[in-house]
Amino acid sequence: MDESSIIDVQLHGGPFDGLTAPVNDAPDTWTAISDPNGVAARYEPDTNGVWRWVNPAFRDQ
Template identity: 45%
Template sequence: MDDNPVIQFRCTTVIDGRENTATMSLKRSVWNSSSEQWRSEYLNSCRERYQAWLRQDAGIELTERQAADVSVTVVGETADGSPPPQLVTATLFGGPLDGSTAPVEIDDDPWTAIISDGCAYPGGRSVYAPDSAGRWVWQRDVPWHAM
């Protein structure tokens, strides 16, 4: 029997110096069996539901910048027992996803490879990484088999 059947996602933003937080959950089996693209879309839907909750229950309408700063973290441990990733929404610069936003992990070696219709390789990924100013900038496209 699974001792931890759900994964909880905590959405947080700071408005006027005050932290606002909401927690959502999903069955661990659904998360673990999902594709990278589905997980990305799910995290984006968490942000959208969080913004709708703020609007409805707290009467707070986030600016575009505040919405981009919403962080999503996994509460507790991941399936393999490792610490949860810190996820933030980043605006992407350059490449096929220029101007789009995507959830990205903040870690020791930050970069993200995202499925993109505009990728030079069908089924491949567009790779973005932060520059010295912290902007997530397109690096290159890579074919699926190179991942």
């Protein structure tokens, strides 16, 4: 059974810094946000639960 739920979080860094977005609070989760102009970004929680922008240039290095 899935125990996750949707919560509103503030995004930090990247193109959507300071905005609030609904995300799934399941462990090891991330979210992709996009706008009508085609801007897209990936955010995921850090070890403190703060949702931060994942810069694709530095991912998995």
